[in-house]
Amino acid sequence: MQKPSRREALVTIAAAAAATQACSGDGAAGSSLSAEEVRRLGLALDTILPATDTPGAVGAGVPEMIAYDAGYHPDLLERVRKLLATFDQAGFFDQDAAGRDAVMMAMMDGDEARRAAFEDAKSLAIDYYYSTEVGLAQELGYQGGTYLAEFPGCTDEHLVEGA
DSSP states (O other): OOOOOHHHHHHHHHHHHHHHHHTTOSSSTTOSSOHHHHHHHHHHHHHHSOOSSSOOTTTTTHHHHHHHHHTTOHHHHHHHHHHHHHHHHTTGGGSOHHHHHHHHHHHHTSOHHHHHHHHHHHHHHHHHHTTSHIIIIIITOOOTTOOOSSOOOOOGGGOOTTO
16 A cells, blocks of 8 residues: 555545544534524424424424525525514514414514514425325325326316316
């Protein structure tokens, strides 16, 4: 085996230093969100989709999924940080669970920025939750890979009069 040159050794050391730096974040893997931002996002999303007989948004891993995607999509990162700032300004994170419910209800009827932040959080919660195994299979009962031998058509409850 040939001894590496100084140049090869320096390249290896630089690559190792870069890899170590990339792994030192305190948020979710691949994320530009901090662990605190992920926790706060979880509070907001779990207020929208709380645990019932199935796990809620946090139990399904939705905040971590969003944080991961935000690490690769700067527009999503900016969107999440903007909604977190609006929730923070509304005093959402200073409340207990009942207080967070009340603040969120007020945000729904509040000024345009607060209503937009609520609607954005709701959209993110639903989009990501129903793309998880918990949301898709446990909540909706989706069983992928199945087919119908025949399609009976729409049931009466779905027929539109005069159509």
